[in-house]
Amino acid sequence: MRFRAIPLLLPPLLWLSTPAPAETINPKMEYRTCLTLARAKPEEGWEEAIAWSSLGGGEPARHCAAVALIGLGKYEEAAKRLETLAGQSRREEPLRAEMLAQAGQAWLLAGKPEQALADQDTALKLVPGHPELMLDKAVTLASVNHYAEVVELLSALLKVQPNRIEAMVLRAVAYRYLEKLELAKEDLSRALILDQTFPDALLERGMIRRLEENNAGAREDWMKAIAAAPESTAADTARRNLEMMDVKVK
Template sequence: MKRLIAAFLATVALASPAAAAPACPADTSSAAYLCRAVDAADHQRFAEAADNFDKAAAEAKAGEPQTQRLLAAAGNMWIAAGQPGKAALALDRALTGTGLQAEQRGLALLDRARAAEAQNDIKGARRFFTQAAPTLDRDPFAWYFSAALAVREGDLATARTSIGRALSLAPTMPEALFEAGHIANEEGDSVGARDYWTRAIAADPDGKIAASAKAALTALGPAVSLAPAAPSR
């Protein structure tokens, strides 16, 4: 998620004088709201960042490509804030214009898929992901999301293919390793699941993924030794 946030922040002209200033302007211009949005995002105040991106878009000149980029950034921040309904509204507005092109549009579509999945609209999530995929073919997070979504769809074949693509692009990505373990376990491969979860812990030893992987290993139980028993004397 951090990479997605950084990608969206890079789309909204952060090199502007307002954003570079040590303190944001107190007025209600688009530049002032943008400055406050970036500051809030930098300090992980995601709801505040989203609200200010929304306000920056409202104050921007109608029809400018920047407006769609600001709305896409707002949607990204609403997802980070755990408010997928607001994210969906902002992203739908962002995607109606032509301000987002190529990877920027792909990222917005991926976020729209994430918002749909968070609202339990699984079919909608797959539809938006399918639209995003052509421009995000080299994005490991996109394929990790596709794998996790496929698990919810009950489509383990797609889950296996998608997580394989994610790991081919980012072999040490903790989220992908953890999901690969989950998929292996769903398929009855406890040995593979144990291997993936152990690697996930090594990739993120102090993070939330490691904690989840440790809990999964505990639930899996001790490894079964395949060594032959010692001969009796």
Template sequence: MLSFRLAFPLLPFVVMAAAPAAAQKFETPLDPPPDHTRRYADCLKQARSDPLKALPMAEKWHADGGGLAARHCVAVAMFRAGRYVQAAAQFEAIARDMGQDRPRVRAELWAQAGQAWMEAGGAEKAAEAQGRALELNGHDADLWVERALSYAAMLAWPRAISDLDQALRLRPNNVEILVLRAAAWRNAGNPARALDDANRALKVAADHSEALLERGFAYLARGERPQANADFDKVLRLVPPESKAARRAEAGKRGEQPGAAPPAPTAPPKPGGKR
């Protein structure tokens, strides 16, 4: 799963908490010193572009009193460098050390921890971290999708479906979420419900290749090969010949069902625009 959460800094007001307790005091969380804000942004930019170089710099900044902002940059650099377990532990520690303040920022930190655990192959720990995030911000559809994907990795299909239900309550008729739930229903052994969700998605986006694939696989599971092949043929007309979608469609035409986990979206499903 792409790390969209780690592509950007946390909300700017978290920087206030990053100041050394005795050395700097800010009047409000929304008014950090410009030089401190710039250092945080520069550190995260370096962490994204060259994490192995950024990591010792961020660690030195933390040793010099960089506080939570420096620690967050350390965690992002660890993540980008592939040190996922350490990054997850760091994100969680920062969230805990913030106490009861800034629930949305803490939710984002727990979500970032969840992504790191997923990259480390720890789906159960990821779901636990994402659960902590949802306790703080249950109105974030992306969070429900992320935990659903963790449950899918655990083959816990009823839990995945339940979380996708919550995401769809927040974003009704979102095509990407409907496709994910169709895949979850299919894997849960209910192709009729999978077909319903795929059809709902295709009413919104008639040429959506993943929705067509899911409808094809639902038809296949129901033994309706002509309908399945019609969808697989349409996918093959829509996508590049060597693409993953094309390979899945070709497998479907051979009568093969895909693997257990539903495909993760290439970006978090959104109603439009950046989050």
């Protein structure tokens, strides 16, 4: 299970003016539907979760409501609800780990990485070695500048998934902060062989080229990152870097 992925894109349940009894709802389908809606349209997902809860939706409805709260920017409330659900749930360990992973993401969005790490560590005890959780934890560790730990964690992940581009790029970022530019460049080279338009890899290679005073190369990479994904965070960062570089050149 990829924790951050949406299982299926299904149309939202159409509620009748007279609600149907809870037992007429297909629980598995409604669970997928509600989570999909909570991620794509959190306000509607929240309403769906509350309506489903009133029809006896139980834990799945509460899970959906908590996910919707993340989209609504209520990060701490979402994290607390997800932690409570994971602690009370008697469902299979992967689902409880998913709840904790989502709680960790919410804590990180709330600017509380220590709480995020605690939830991610607990989730990894439930499903040891899960690549998605390892990547989540690496992102959190990077946010608090624990770059040596990022390298260690992602090196273990890449042994299991050697072609995981996100892990290669994040490890390259960590190597750059650790002033190990040759190792960073090796990771980026491998990542860009797998996907020559991966925006985060292009952004990071531009960073390294800029450090090496290869301004033409940095500009080329950042322009490629913008062209590859104009609305992405990588593109926004590339634009800012280009602006700063142009100011310094002038």
